[in-house]
Amino acid sequence: MNFTSPFSLALGAILALSLLGVPIGHAMIGGSVLYLYLKGMDMGAAAEQLLNGTYSSFLLLAIPLFILAASIMSSGSILDRLTRFCNAIVGRFPGGLAQVNVLQSIVFASMSGSALADAAGSGKMMQAMMTRDGKYTRGFAAALSAVSSVIGPVLPPSIPLVLYALVSGTSIGYLFVAGVIPGLLLGAVQMALIYVLARRRNFPVEAPVPLREMPRITREAFPALMLPVVLLGCLYSGITTPTEAAGLAAAYALLISAALYGMRWGEVYEALISSARTSISIGMLIAGALVFNYVITSENIPATLSAMLQGTQLSPLAFLLLVNLILLVLGAFLEGSTIILIILPVLLPTAVSLGIDPVHFGVVAVLNIMIGLVTPPYGLLLFMMTRIADISMAELLRDVFPFLGVMLAALALVTLWPDLVLFLPRLIGYTG
Template identity: 85%
Template sequence: MNLTSPFSLALATIVGLSLFGVPVGYAMIGGSVLYLYLKGMDMGAAAEQLLNGTYSSFLLLAIPLFILAAAFMSSGSVLDRLLRFCNAIVGRFPGGLAQVNVLQSIVFASMSGSALADAAGSGKLMQAMMTKDGRYTRSFAAALSAVSAVIGPILPPSIPLVLYALVSGTSIGFLFIAGVLPGLLLGAVQMVLIHALAKRRGFPLEEPVPLREMPRITRDAFPALMLPVILLGCLYSGITTPTEAAGLAAAYALLISTVLYRSLRWGEVYRALATSARVSVSIGVLIAGAMVFNYVITSENIPRTLSTMLSGLDMSPVGFLLLVNLLLLVLGAFLEGSTIILVILPVLLPTAVALGIDPVHFGVVCVLNIMLGLVTPPYGLLLFMMTRIAGITMRELLADVVPFLAVMLAALAVVTLWPGFVLWLPRLSGYTG
């Protein structure tokens, strides 16, 4: 590569601005504008691509609505009811509170779709609960909160899968349902490992919840537990589009939080709206920057060049997926997940399709890789977040993260090498891929 070419200078500008703390979205816009200037191209192309990327997609409206639903459902009363329900289900097993941590991540997946949001919200709460009275070490609780938060973005509604649908043109409904079994598999391998560690380390047992209490606990949590049922039911029955389903989820979350549970005051509703707006704007800027930079990548003919190069290697679909796994695990340890989806995957997708890899399967494999990157040393974002929350060193955290990372990589291998596992539910729902 010519280090003085417009594309090389644009890349250097993006990296340099990012290192100086400029948000990645703005850095990509700045580098792309520099590329257009150096190439003598119409500078208005940047604004055109930016507007096309953020305002022409009805699907993108689902992201702020899912974020808003999560904000409404994160009130204390709702969280308490759901945690009591999780404790009643798995708290009696070895490593009870640790098992609750994993199950609550599966349950709360229907309310966030973001690993970082899960770790900062319910994960922070579980960190405090697990370390109370010294029942679990701070490093183990932090490691478990980090790895269990990875489950959320695999299960619907998943913001990363929405972004993949945007860049690939794949059905968001089929992507959502394709993520169900891989997400549950991640939870299952984590719970099995906790069971084994509980026997070896002597984790404390929680007091079993009497069976006579189960109907009351389930009844209290039932309205919140119905959110994913309503969301998926509307999607797969064809009653609503994904964006309309997201709006319905936000309205339902507001209704049960303010009217049924009465756990959300109107002042808190305003704060939830403001928080979701800030998060949505940051994601919107990132998407806009990625769309402009993707225009630069297309202008350089990089996707076709890469596809031709890989085709020349006579690579099998399995070999290509293993290469993608390695690439995304490395990138995920350094880059923010949304950036990878919006910038890197559009380059890889044409080759995957040319090799006969199903785009729904490819999307789930890629998103699972990217989420694992959040807990992959040395720079996984969830690792840094949990060291701050728990007040521990990275070395202490990694000692407890590594066993979980090993079993999650085994789950990734199953998802990668067995497409039928991922596509079984979508095909039951009418997917013909």
């Protein structure tokens, strides 16, 4: 590799700017402009790629709308009702509150689509509930809140899958439904491990909720539980496009929060500000990726990598295992959206040429990236939970490793058995 080539210098500039604290989206734009300058190309191409990529993609509008719906549905009263509903279902089993933690992450997935949002919202609340009166150690509660948060972005509506649809051209509807079984599988292996640990460590069991209370608890949580039904029903029936479905989800969230759950105008304002900040940060990352992808295409990197990997005569399974290894390592260091927007477009042409289904590849990739969020040494969720729980990284990691083991087992199943991903999409007409 020529370290003085324009591409190498552009990569060096991006790395240097990132280390100086410049947001990665801005760093990618800066490095790309440097590349264009050194190559003697029109630097206005950076702006052209940015504008064409953002204004020509109607799907991009779905991201801020999903984020807005999540911000509205994350209000305290809704979380309380959903947590009571989850406790009524699984609180009576061994490791009651720990089981509730996983189940509420599955339920909250339909209102979040972001692992970091789940950890900051419901994860923070569950951390406090689990450590109250010394029921669970702070390390175990924080570890569980971190690993259960990765379930949400695999289940619909998933912001990582929306980003993958953006860079791959794959149907967002099929991707959403393809994530259902892998997401539920993640939850199932976590709950099974909790059951085993509860027997071994004598975790407490919550008092059973009387049967006569179930109708009231279900009725209180029912409007919030209907959000994924409204979203997916409109999407898969063909009534709306993915972006229109996201807008409908945001409108439904605002309606039930204001009319049924008493959400105040101040809380609405905070939800709007919070979703705007998150949307802007993701938007800048997408803008930077669009410009840098132009640089990567100019260097013919995807085609070169595809030819090189095909020359090694890797089988589809061997390629997927190699991708798993690459993404798990990268996920432990990089933010997930960066990997989806920069790395996956380079790997996808090879996957397609080897006959790997793009929907299967996308779900496997997102699953890898989500597990990377709780993989040492730099998984973002690990750092977030050490701050929320006020514990050391060593204390957290002791309880994270068993969950990492069962999650990697689930990843292996999804990788080796594509029908786990493709079964539901084929039921609704997918022909891949």
